[in-house]
Structures are given as structure tokens and as C-alpha cells.
Amino acid sequence: MPEDILRRNNVKVSGRGPRAIVFAHGFGCDQNMWRFVAPAFGDDFRVVLFDYVGSGKSDLRAFDPRKYSTLEGYAGDVLDVCRALRLSGVVFVGHSVSGVIGLLASIKEPGLFERLILVGPSPCYVNDPPDYRGGFERADIEGLLDLMDKNYIGWASFLAPVVTKNPERPELARELEESFCSTDPRVARRFAETTFLSDNRGDLPRARVRSLIMQCSEDAIAPAEVGEYLSRNLPGSTFRQLEATGHCPHMSHPEETVRVIKEYLEAEGIS
Amino acid sequence: MDELLDNAPCGFLAFADDGAILAVNATLLGWLGRDACDLLGRHVEALFQPGGRIFYQTHFFPLLRLHGRAEEIYLSLLGAGGEDVPVLVNAARRERGGSQVNDCVFVPMRQRRRFEDEILSAKREAEEANRAKDALIEELSTPVITVWQGVLLGPVVGSLGRERADLMTAALLRAVVARQARVVILDVTGARRMDADAVNHLTRAAAAVRLMGAECVLTGIGADVARTLVRAGTELTGTQVRRTLADGLALAMRFISTNGHL
Numbered sequence: 180m181p182e183d184i185l186r187r188n189n190v191k192v193s194g195r196g197p198r199a200i201v202f203a204h205g206f207g208c209d210q211n212m213w214r215f216v217a218p219a220f221g222d223d224f225r226v227v228l229f230d231y232v233g234s235g236k237s238d239l240r241a242f243d244p245r246k247y248s249t250l251e252g253y254a255g256d257v258l259d260v261c262r263a264l265r266l267s268g269v270v271f272v273g274h275s276v277s278g279v280i281g282l283l284a285s286i287k288e289p290g291l292f293e294r295l296i297l298v299g300p301s302p303c304y305v306n307d308p309p310d311y312r313g314g315f316e317r318a319d320i321e322g323l324l325d326l327m328d329k330n331y332i333g334w335a336s337f338l339a340p341v342v343t344k345n346p347e348r349p350e351l352a353r354e355l356e357e358s359f360c361s362t363d364p365r366v367a368r369r370f371a372e373t374t375f376l377s378d379n380r381g382d383l384p385r386a387r388v389r390s391l392i393m394q395c396s397e398d399a400i401a402p403a404e405v406g407e408y409l410s411r412n413l414p415g416s417t418f419r420q421l422e423a424t425g426h427c428p429h430m431s432h433p434e435e436t437v438r439v440i441k442e443y444l445e446a447e448g449i450s
Numbered sequence: 451m452d453e454l455l456d457n458a459p460c461g462f463l464a465f466a467d468d469g470a471i472l473a474v475n476a477t478l479l480g481w482l483g484r485d486a487c488d489l490l491g492r493h494v495e496a497l498f499q500p501g502g503r504i505f506y507q508t509h510f511f512p513l514l515r516l517h518g519r520a521e522e523i524y525l526s527l528l529g530a531g532g533e534d535v536p537v538l539v540n541a542a543r544r545e546r547g548g549s550q551v552n553d554c555v556f557v558p559m560r561q562r563r564r565f566e567d568e569i570l571s572a573k574r575e576a577e578e579a580n581r582a583k584d585a586l587i588e589e590l591s592t593p594v595i596t597v598w599q600g601v602l603l604g605p606v607v608g609s610l611g612r613e614r615a616d617l618m619t620a621a622l623l624r625a626v627v628a629r630q631a632r633v634v635i636l637d638v639t640g641a642r643r644m645d646a647d648a649v650n651h652l653t654r655a656a657a658a659v660r661l662m663g664a665e666c667v668l669t670g671i672g673a674d675v676a677r678t679l680v681r682a683g684t685e686l687t688g689t690q691v692r693r694t695l696a697d698g699l700a701l702a703m704r705f706i707s708t709n710g711h712l
Binding site for chain 2: 205206207208211212214275314316319320321322323324325326327328329330375397399400423424425427430431432
């Protein structure tokens, strides 16, 4: 059974160290997103990368629309992977929606996790006036779904010819194999809806594992107010403001991302 | 900026990895109704609608960063009056002046968008129709009929695949509980092509029914099903078998009237 999970979630293990660090990608991409960050932990940790079911090179047949219509379903993937590798005392690094997914997993099995690192997290993306500003209106999320639909029309026709028309350039085919997004539009759409329409503010007080909130500057997806809300309401959390701008510091500012994670783990006496 | 590029019949924009806009041509500024000083140095997200900002962060930038290029990406820019300016984008990463720069070329696509909107809405309608059809088939494919107080009939019509067998078993078990059934007749008279897999599904359904405390009677078994059963060496212990539905019904009635002796 563990082999099934490792295949299902396209789990990749590297590095050496007594403790495991698990990197979880956010919506829209797969484990490749950690390409510039994960290797920096290989000397001290067992580095675990995986794709959620429906993303990257996971087994699409395992995608159950009902299960993955809640973030708990995705948290199930995290727990499955940790159990399949018999991990404990895990340092979990989750980007964006994976921050909440990791939190939900840690609420279910606190014993499995040592620390949570939340990169650009948000417990709720949609505004809930008058007291909560997540940054988006429902109509904005519709706008995103519309853009995704339109691009999937394009991608289907844009991805296909690359393989067939470039036999003399095998690296292109290889690149495609490592295709960075889920190419099944229904699955991607479901992940988008689950991500951006979930409200997990009520789960924050249930946190049992200490965590680091990494707040980016000028992040349109997880704005400063959301980070402040989290740091007020998430027990055991430490707040770090990054200089990195945007929502993907692990891609745009990998050095700072690595440094801040390492500083936190060091300060917490974890290595 | 080169005069040719500045006024070329396409939008041009360059931004750094941190999102800061480094250059923008006059054509693009014209479409967006902006001044260069409005945009230079600002985050490229300022060009998009809110949904587009998510798309930029979750799809466009990662694609560009990981693959070094992005082609034919559909984006929607924010016009001066807040209106949508639909564009297709090609982008490439390059090193310039010691740092990475992302160059983007935009082509407006108002006409094409109308066309694509129509395709999409047709696609959504087709998906909706498909869903409705699936729901209807699911409903029709797993009927459970109460033929007498305590006697249920599950007719199997068509082919019995794994998914359908699961649905049928679930519907039967629900009905056994809800209608307090004591006998379930599984009639395969109308079943098409009962291969070893289908027979397997059937015997599992029968076993599940028995576990719920009801008797199971299998009827309508033709010569080919009998052969499959023998070939597969399937054990039907505990399941009564009758050739016709009428025989099965008679057996069920006897069971009810004698209070549980088959």
C-alpha cells in the first residue's frame, strides 16, 4: 500500500538527515515550484516532495471530485504521504493554500508534525464584511475560473504539437513530461474552487503545532491584513515579514525564503 | 526604447522577477489609457483584474520562471475605465544588464474572445447536459422495486460493470434497511453479456444483501450465465437460484408466508 501512495502522489525523497522536511505546493503548480528552495535543505534533512492528487504527475485516476472538494481531502494526501514514508516530527512547508492544508493535517494528527512553515498563507480568500478582508470578491474568483477555462482551450492545442513536431529536440518532450500544471481542466477548476472558496478561519484556534507565517510584501493573493489576522488568531505562530514581493517567494526570492526558514528552525532548536 | 518597438502594432512590457515593471511601449500604454510614469516601477499585477492577479501568481509567473518562456497565454488587462482588455501573451526570460528580465508581447484579441466565449458556453451547456444524462442513467440503472411487503426486486438490465454494480449494491442495501426487506430478488433476465466479472459483481451484491439479514434469490439465469458460473467456479452457497422471475417470486412469497423457511 505505501508504494501505491508514493506513486499516486508522485513522491520524491532526497537528502540526508534524521528529520524530514516536507514541501507542499500550492494551487496552480506542482512540486517543481520548490526547485529553487528544496535542495538547500538536502544536507540536513530528508527532503520530501510530492504532488497533490490532480496536480503535476500524480495519478489522475485517483481524483475523487467529492473528496477533493474540501481542503480536508488534500490534508488527507499529506497524512497519507507522511504515513507511507513512516515519518514523524515532520517540518511541513506549505505554500499558499498548502499552509491551511498542512494546518488541517496537523490538527488531525498533531503527533506527526514538529513545525509548520506557512508561505503566503490565507485562511479565507474571499472578503467577509465588515470584519474580514481576504482580498477578493466572489466575482473575482469567477474571473480566475474564466481565465483558466480560456487558457485550457489554448494549452490543449499549444502543448500537443510540441511533442509531435519536435522529434529532433527530445528535451522539449522531456520538459512536457515535467509539465508544470495539471492539464485536466476539470481537476484544476475544482482545485481552484476548493482553494479560493474555502473558509478555514474557524480551524485556526484548533492548531496544536507551532508555526511560522511568512508574509510577502505586496502580495495580492494573501495581503498584509490576512497575515496579521493569521498571526493574531493562530496559536503558537511566529510572524515574519519578507522583503520578497508577490505571492511566490520560493520562486522569485528563493535565497530569502531559504534563509528565513533556516533562521526560524534554528531559533526553535530544530535541525 | 527603440522607436520601432515603442509604436509597434503589439504591446510590449518588461518586468523584473520581483514584478517591477522596467519598460512599457506606447502601444500598450495607449490601450490601457495610462502614462509610462504611472506604471514604471510598479508591480506588474497592477495591469490585471483581481482574478488575473491570482492567475499571474499561480500560473503565469511560475510557468515563466520554471520554463523560461510562456506562449499563447490568455490574460485580461485592466483598461483605463476598468473595462477588460483581453490579450494573448508570449513571454521569455532573458539576462540583461546582469539580471533576469521577463519580456512580454501582447496581442489584443477582442474578436477571438467573443468566439471563445461562445465555445466555452457551448462546452458548459454540453457538460451540464452530460451531467443531467449521467444522473438520469444512474437513477434508471438502479431501480429497486417493492413487489410485496418485505420483497424487493432488483432488475439488472444492460451490462453490469464495476461502477454500476457498486451503485446497484448500494441502492439495494439502502432499500433493504429502509423498507425492512426480508427477500431480495436479483433478476438478470434483461442483462446483456454476463461475463466472469459481471457474475463476480453479482455474487458480491448477493453476499452483501445476505449480510444485511435478507435472503437473496437470483433469477433469470440463462445458459450462458450458467456456463460462466461453472467456468468461474463461483460459489453461490446461500443464494437461491431460479430459472425465471416467476419462479423466484413464488419462492419469495413462500418464504414470507412460512415466516422464513425457504
